Amino acid sequence: MNQQVAAEVFEDECIIANLDSGLYYSVQGIAAGLIQALPCADPDAAIATICASLGEQRATAIAELSSIWQELINEQLVVDRVSSNAALGTATAAKEYKRSELNRYADMQDLLLLDPIHDVDEDGWELRE
């Protein structure tokens, strides 16, 4: 997981926060198990483990988790390379299939840019007209 990201995993839902940008995400269904498996050196193996006991829905679940893993990378929530000294997470087999979703919430996205202000007094404070 990226350094500026925090996650809290609940029973079958996970909340992920990008603490720099103010973007929040919820991960639902068996994909919450993917977050629990972080840091993850081999995501394909972790996905295979999570989906191992899902019978007929195994292929659907693998496709969903693979897609969500890619979204997590695209959103810069996880990195696809794990440092060699990181303590790896453990993937566990999901007991039943629950559809996976990644939702993105931007309502509290931080306004990070500052308008340039050039007129300052001798002590560096912005000048008031």
Next chain:
Amino acid sequence: MFKLGDYFEEALALLDRESLCYRDRIDLGGHIVDLATHSPILRAQFLPALAHLASESESDADLTILYADSSGTTSPLKAPPMDLFNGQGYAATIDQHDVQIFYQPWLRQVFLYSRLRRIGLYWVINPEEVPWWEMTFSFRIIFHWWSRDQDLQLMHAGAISEDGKHGWLIPGPSGSGKSTSCLQLLLSGRYYLGDDYVILRTKPPFKVHSLYQSAKINHDNFDERFTALHSQLRNPRSYRDQKAILHIGEHYPDRLLKSADLVGILVPRIASPSVAQSTVSAVSAAQALMSIAPTTLHHLPHHRAEAFSKISTVVNAAPCYQWLLGSDKHLLTESFGRVTSDEGRKNA
């Protein structure tokens, strides 16, 4: 190159030269906080929101806040380099492990805090420039910085108690209905701990502590629902340009509570105007976290990871409900009574 530690020492040295003769002490959930300034004007601006917590304790202070303005001091503080800061008042490129800084250049005020010394500093160019909202949540960012090393977390939430002992957290962003519902519940005889920011104890026993006695209501909402309170307004001439501000302890001293045991979280949401009834339904801890963390952390750019973790602990421990707020104020207060008595029976 700007060194934050040196800047803090410079500001502290400037304050040491002044006679900080206006000294006050408050008790924040058993933590003693000392406040000192040279300025009777600044004191009159910042202290009233905290006045209900006044303490005569002789214990050592857990936090000291020194505050000043350039117009009343012999040597003014220089501004930090503004190009280091983003729109959140945060500077990511300077080490803020010990000393933290919060600076939004257009407001011409700066906040500083040393974790090692547990000293917070506030400096404004001119007391007449203190933004009105800063006076309603005095030294908010300093309390947030200080709470990092305590079992405490500043929360963007109100809090109300049915019985004066058990408190309900009512979190949410501006416009979610938390201030309206807190004031409505106060007027129906409940106990008030805050309507905008409160402090939570984030380890068992979980508690909610009052921080500010200043209730803030959007002016149109005030005119629609609370006109009977017009004589209690702190800002009767300017509330339509700001928010309607009332200091609860001045008018309802017996209903202003300093601390309560946290029993649950009610996440308010305003229902469609055609809906009169208010309803309460259980929500998951994950949903509650999504309602609480973003709005709390949005204005507090420092040590967000620790704050996120503390908030997660609380939503995992407390029952969480969504409170859909209907338009009928009597039904609204009744719905609060129902959920508190239901939860009380479960805990009995």
